[in-house]
Amino acid sequence: MKRFEYLRPTTIADAVSAASAPGAAYLAGGTNLLDLMKGGMTQPDRLVDVSHLPGLDAIEHRADGSVRIGARVRNADLAYDPVFARRFPAVAEALLSGASAQLRNAATVGGNLLQRTRCSYFYDVASACNKRTPGAGCEARGGDTRLHAVIGWSDSCIATHPSDFCVPLVALDAVVEIEGKRAHRELPLEQLHRLPGDTPERETVLEPGDLIVAVRLPPEAASFAANARYLKVRERTSYAFAVVSAAAALRIESGTIAGARIALGGVAPKPWRAHAAEAVLAGARPDDATFRRAAEVALADATPSGDNAFKIELARRIVTRTLALAAAGTPDRMPALPASPFAQIAGAFVHA
């Protein structure tokens, strides 16, 4: 690991100022950053430790029905907040399907949004990677591409965004609050991450010094609580990143879908909201044929970036199955294996 300067500011303004310098990075839970620094994928000159900054660790359930989650809230604390888990069950399920208990105890909300891809070529500093070294090329292309993107990728980069948490968040119209050199600002989570294009090294719209201070879910997000799920296909039962995942949230009124939200994980360079598929569901009956049609639309623009055509069909099936499980109702208790696609739905085939 390269040596770095360590700063621990006590105010947000001091943190922003310290992190605006070239080569500076924020440190919070450290679960991704320290791993990247040990491997040499990231080599900051300065770490600005925000893990002790006051005022960023609250979960505020507001009178208007929205919730504001401080950026420093730990993944486990959010997932096990009883009010949060009851109102936003798909978010809690996604959180608990990610990483391990130890990592969830350390990893923060803000850090989860800004975690880097798990592309093995990005992680292997002996491989060319446009994200690590702009202009170097991409050795993932033509390489081992089973787990790479099938939506939103470019010739320069086919890496995926690995977050589980972001998938239901983006489905539920989460908003990100940012402090920076300019005034406090906010933007929809859907607009935080950029598609790679020719500049895959620029993963978000954040500018130097920008600090995510909170994530908000609007009041409407809680209206899906009775029918919301997150499903995640992994290469082992637990403690693995998504091959493909999906969040589905339905508002069912008088046997008809009054509102629907769908987002996908593991398939694109950013958490992928499927707006067109939601439009298919609006006003329809919650049945398998409708869910399959929505899944077709969700993956309509998908194309393999290598040996990963299977992910497109897998994603269709996972979207269909997540919708079916959401329609069946949010479980009363968090499943023992959160987000497992292998739970039975009464009367349904395991292979949707």
Next chain:
Amino acid sequence: MSLSISLTVNGESKQVPLDDPRVTLLDLLRERLELTGTKKGCDRGQCGACTVLVDGRRINSCLALAISCDSAQVQTIEGVAQGETLHPVQAAFIAHDALQCGFCTPGQIMSAIGLLHEGHAGGDPERVREGMSGNLCRCGAYAGITEAVLEAGTTLAAQDRRDAA
């Protein structure tokens, strides 16, 4: 800024001078405080061998900078027995043969103590396995580990009831 930190490790206050901010909590425990019970497996947050409790919560000490743990309470495997009396999780690991080579065991035990304290697994073996999935055991002693954690959970719950009575 001075790089010295103060920590409470297994109930004992320590002032530790740090000459380098890169030192992880794991390396601090092993190399500077000579508490080598905490093991370095992958050093990248993938195996769980380095699990310790920081302010009562289990974390991977390989992915925590020591300097960032300034003023924290740390508990390691060296601090769980009371004199000659083993912690119920330690005793259960022996009773259930929950190890073979033993390298992952300190991390498994600290993780199990954290899991039981968190209180989300109850007596459900599937929830115990899921809650312990951050600790790999290359000898494959998982069956014994799950049994040990379940039994320790029962023992600790009985102790809590006695303490409350």
